[in-house]
Amino acid sequence: MRSLLRSFRFALRGILFCICNERNMRIHLVVAVYVFTLSHFFPLSNVEYAVLIISIVMVIAAEIINTAIEEFVDISSPSFDPLARIAKDTAAGAVFVTAAGAVGVALCIFWKPEGFCSIGRYFTENPSMLIVAGVFTVLALIFIFAGPNRMRTVVKTNRKPNEHKK
Numbered sequence: 001m002r003s004l005l006r007s008f009r010f011a012l013r014g015i016l017f018c019i020c021n022e023r024n025m026r027i028h029l030v031v032a033v034y035v036f037t038l039s040h041f042f043p044l045s046n047v048e049y050a051v052l053i054i055s056i057v058m059v060i061a062a063e064i065i066n067t068a069i070e071e072f073v074d075i076s077s078p079s080f081d082p083l084a085r086i087a088k089d090t091a092a093g094a095v096f097v098t099a100a101g102a103v104g105v106a107l108c109i110f111w112k113p114e115g116f117c118s119i120g121r122y123f124t125e126n127p128s129m130l131i132v133a134g135v136f137t138v139l140a141l142i143f144i145f146a147g148p149n150r151m152r153t154v155v156k157t158n159r160k161p162n163e164h165k166k
């Protein structure tokens, strides 16, 4: 049981590392929060929710694997190497493919005019929620571009402060 908990802790540490150090990971998370929040305005079936969850999880998992490959390449090939470039480019390509697929899935699922009408109706009837949405958007942008500073201190890395650019 203890070793199982330890495994969860290591996995969680890896996920937190990605959130703290990878801007793209933070973008995926923010998009996921927006998608699930707005999905309440659309008449989605359980199967559509399942497809949406699978698509989002695939993008996030691809980003985590991409980060693992980037870190591994940086360890094994700190200087320029054509093979290192191929490894990093193909890993990034995997994220791109899953993200493009998720956009396609979202287009299929959210292509329902009644959903957009109910979003418009909701904000017309609750104008104060526009302020909440605005504040959330500002916080989301800070989270994406500044990163969760407090979390950075929790996740211990061996990097020097300026070693990572994001």
Ligand SMILES: Nc1ncnc2c1ncn2[C@@H]1O[C@H](COP(=O)(O)OP(=O)(O)OP(=O)(O)O)[C@@H](O)[C@H]1O
Residues within 6 Å of the ligand: 022, 024, 066, 070, 073, 077, 078, 079, 080, 081, 082, 084, 085, 086, 088, 089, 092
């Ligand atoms: N050691 C290396 N040898 C050759 N090319 C490299 C090397 N490191 C990085 N590159 C090239 O620079 C690109 C960006 O690499 P970098 O490590 O900065 O990824 P990144 O910008 O952090 O990626 P992401 O946005 O997915 O996190 C790679 O896709 C690759 O083409």
